[in-house]
Amino acid sequence: xxxxxxxxxxxxxxxxxxxxxxxxxxxxxxxxxxxxxxxxxxxxxxxxxxxxxxxxxxxxxxxxxxxxxxxxxxxxxxxxxxxxxxxxxxxxxxxxxxxxxxxxxxxxxxxxxxxxxxxxxxxxxxxxxxxxxxxxxxxxxxxxxxxxxxxxxxxxxxxxxxxxxxxxxxxxxxxxxxxxxxxxxxxxxxxxxxxxxxxxxxxxxxxxxxxxxxxxxxxxxxxxxxxxxxxxxxxxxxxxxxxxxxxxxxxxxxxxxxxxxxxxxxxxxxxxxxxxxxxxxxxxxxxxxxxxxxxxxxxxxxxxxxxxxxxxxxxxxxxxxxxxxxx
Numbered sequence: 001x002x003x004x005x006x007x008x009x010x011x012x013x014x015x016x017x018x019x020x021x022x023x024x025x026x027x028x029x030x031x032x033x034x035x036x037x038x039x040x041x042x043x044x045x046x047x048x049x050x051x052x053x054x055x056x057x058x059x060x061x062x063x064x065x066x067x068x069x070x071x072x073x074x075x076x077x078x079x080x081x082x083x084x085x086x087x088x089x090x091x092x093x094x095x096x097x098x099x100x101x102x103x104x105x106x107x108x109x110x111x112x113x114x115x116x117x118x119x120x121x122x123x124x125x126x127x128x129x130x131x132x133x134x135x136x137x138x139x140x141x142x143x144x145x146x147x148x149x150x151x152x153x154x155x156x157x158x159x160x161x162x163x164x165x166x167x168x169x170x171x172x173x174x175x176x177x178x179x180x181x182x183x184x185x186x187x188x189x190x191x192x193x194x195x196x197x198x199x200x201x202x203x204x205x206x207x208x209x210x211x212x213x214x215x216x217x218x219x220x221x222x223x224x225x226x227x228x229x230x231x232x233x234x235x236x237x238x239x240x241x242x243x244x245x246x247x248x249x250x251x252x253x254x255x256x257x258x259x260x261x262x263x264x265x266x267x268x269x270x271x272x273x274x275x276x277x278x279x280x281x282x283x284x285x286x287x288x289x290x291x292x293x294x295x296x297x298x299x300x301x302x303x304x305x306x307x308x309x310x311x312x313x314x315x316x317x318x319x320x321x322x323x324x325x326x327x
Contacts, residue, residue: 094306096212096244099234099255100278100286101221103196104293105266106154106229111194112144112163112267125193133181137173144194148267150174151185154228162268188225195230196265198223201275203258212246212253228270228288237282251301261296279304 043055114121116135121127130151131143138146149166151174152159160166178185198218221232222239234255237243246253263273276291279302294300 093245093247095282096235096246096255097279097304097306098236098282098284100224100231100280100291101201101234101257101259102226102229102231102276102278102288102291103201103261104272104274104276105196105261105263105269106191107144107148107162107194107267108196108200109265109267112148113142114144115140115142128186128189128193130178130183130185130190133183134174134177137170137177146170146174147185147190148194151178152187152190152268154268154270157268157270159268191229192223192225196262198232200262201232201259203260212244213255216255216257226288231288235282243282249303251303259294263296277302 043052043059110120111124111126114124114126116127116131126144128143128147130147134143134146145163145166148159148163150160150171160171198221202218216234220239220241221234222236224231224233235244259275261273261275266273272293272295274293274295276288276293277300278286278288278291280286292300292302
């Protein structure tokens with residue numbers, strides 16, 4: 001009885017298997033007809049064997065070239081050990097930058113034409129060693145005028161062209177006297193002493209306004225010497241006070257200064273009267289020619305955005321670029 005039962009069940013199983021195969025075949029043909037993989041339809045539906053082989057060769061060649069390109073790009077990616085990630089975040093406070101002010105006028109007229117007999121001459125420390133050496137040649141004429149006549153040269157500018165009564169004979173006599181006494185003229189010392197101080201430059205009746213820098217004084221500025229004269233840097237971190245921070249942007253929360261340029265006191269100005277303003281990080285070198293030139297009788301407002309770049313060495317020396325911004 002078991003044998004006859006198995007024989008009765010066999011035709012049913014065979015029919016089901018054939019139906020499944022037919023269903024799979026129809027699905028495969030449907031896939032071949034609708035697929036976007038070019039050439040695969042010709043491999044299975046072409047009548048000639050040669051045509052099938054040619055299309056198979058094309059398909060295998062294309063697939064091999066694709067895999068070759070993928071392998072090359074992956075190899076190139078891992079060849080470079082750096083990855084870059086950029087993320088932005090909001091900051092509720094940030095370091096206020098250093099602000100350097102460099103007057104275009106290098107020398108102050110009152111100091112240049114001050115005589116040794118005036119108390120102002122000694123009070124300002126204008127009595128340089130070169131003044132004593134050239135006293136006989138000067139014969140009562142101002143020391144600052146004499147030194148500017150004979151010895152000052154800044155870039156393409158000669159001091160002799162900025163003062164009157166500077167004859168070639170007078171200039172040569174001063175140089176001969178300095179050489180005879182073996183006294184070297186110190187250009188940096190001369191510029192530091194005979195140029196304007198920050199106390200002469202700032203107009204303290206209205207020095208600054210706003211809640212952040214309401215009490216700015218000359219003590220907040222550090223004097224710096226450059227090849228073109230004296231500059232004054234605010235918030236340099238070297239004035240004895242901590243580096244200042246701000247909690248909001250805008251002119252009301254920034255540094256506001258009113259400067260007295262006193263154009264009538266100018267003796268040797270670089271191309272134009274006014275001041276150059278440079279904004280930079282603490283301890284960072286600044287270029288005078290990249291600053292903002294503010295002319296007398298004008299108002300200038302400068303808004304800057306700071307971008308902070310941080311480098312973090314993790315495994316593959318990843319570089320993380322961080323861009324803070326205010327909300």
